Amino acid sequence: MEPATPMEISPRVLPPSDQWSPALAVPAPVCRFENFLGAERAAALLEYAISREDDFTAGTVLDPLTGQVSRKGRDSLVLPVTSRVFSAHLADCLPLVQEVLGHRAPLAQSLTVLTAHGEGGHFGVHTDASRVRDVSTALSAVYYLHRRPRGFGGGQLRLYDTAVVDGRARPGESYREIEPEHDTIAFFPSGAFHEVVPSTCPSGRFPDHRFTLTTWISGAEPAPGPDARRPYVWQWLADAAEGSRPLHDAEEDHDGARPVALPPPGPDTRLGPAVIRRTP
Numbered sequence: 520m521e522p523a524t525p526m527e528i529s530p531r532v533l534p535p536s537d538q539w540s541p542a543l544a545v546p547a548p549v550c551r552f553e554n555f556l557g558a559e560r561a562a563a564l565l566e567y568a569i570s571r572e573d574d575f576t577a578g579t580v581l582d583p584l585t586g587q588v589s590r591k592g593r594d595s596l597v598l599p600v601t602s603r604v605f606s607a608h609l610a611d612c613l614p615l616v617q618e619v620l621g622h623r624a625p626l627a628q629s630l631t632v633l634t635a636h637g638e639g640g641h642f643g644v645h646t647d648a649s650r651v652r653d654v655s656t657a658l659s660a661v662y663y664l665h666r667r668p669r670g671f672g673g674g675q676l677r678l679y680d681t682a683v684v685d686g687r688a689r690p691g692e693s694y695r696e697i698e699p700e701h702d703t704i705a706f707f708p709s710g711a712f713h714e715v716v717p718s719t720c721p722s723g724r725f726p727d728h729r730f731t732l733t734t735w736i737s738g739a740e741p742a743p744g745p746d747a748r749r750p751y752v753w754q755w756l757a758d759a760a761e762g763s764r765p766l767h768d769a770e771e772d773h774d775g776a777r778p779v780a781l782p783p784p785g786p787d788t789r790l791g792p793a794v795i796r797r798t799p
């Protein structure tokens with residue numbers, strides 16, 4: 520068959536205009552790893568989380584306008600933790616994550632909490648501005664754990680697009696949903712609006728909850744002024760998140776998490792841009 524000749528769409532059909540006013544919907548960059556810790560370590564970590572049932576407390580939020588700590592819009596259990604091994608694994612992944620997300624700022628420290636969502640568990644739309652030093656350069660990472668077969672329903676992570684209209688950014692209405700699959704981790708900008716949709720847990724048993732290790736990764740110092748090299752998407756996300764930035768300069772995390780320094784990536788890191796480039 521002869522290939523069809525392209526037809527010019529006449530300007531009578533599509534008249535020229537100098538009045539374009541594009542409304543962008545920019546998806547938040549996200550990077551997911553499957554089998555992040557591997558079956559054995561993931562299973563051990565899940566059993567550890569379950570064994571600490573009595574130590575979890577109700578998760579809090581920080582009101583961006585008043586700086587008040589409350590439980591508004593959130594029903595999650597939390598337990599602040601640290602883990603040298605988890606931090607080292609994160610550090611090994613970060614060069615690749617930064618490349619995929621178009622992230623350029625240096626990263627130095629992380630805060631981590633274990634969380635559990637059961638029947639009616641949820642976390643309303645928010646940014647992670649209250650957890651990080653500079654929301655325009657920080658990363659959030661959520662590592663998921665659950666028993667199989669899964670004892671909960673729902674609980675997807677919804678990552679909202681940013682709408683940019685006439686150069687002004689605001690949270691969009693469209694979103695991408697991430698399934699909380701066992702032994703997977705999702706990295707995304709802390710300035711991106713996101714939520715945990717309500718979960719169900721028919722058995723009501725703690726081992727059937729939706730568990731996470733949630734981490735916020737920041738630079739050591741607030742990033743200096745506007746950075747000309749910062750990709751647009753990070754600037755837009757930061758602009759849209761501006762209203763959610765807490766006013767007070769908290770020294771303490773509102774769920775009790777403590778910052779720990781990230782180690783440098785290991786010398787025999789398997790996960791790095793160089794490894795990807797060598798792949799044919």
Ligand SMILES: O=C(O)CCC(=O)C(=O)O
Pocket residue numbers: 634642647661675676713714715731733
């Ligand atoms: O559990 C999740 O999927 C996300 C949790 C979250 O957004 C948070 O703890 O700030």
Ligand SMILES: [Fe+2]
Pocket residue numbers: 645646647659713
């Ligand atoms: Fe969050």
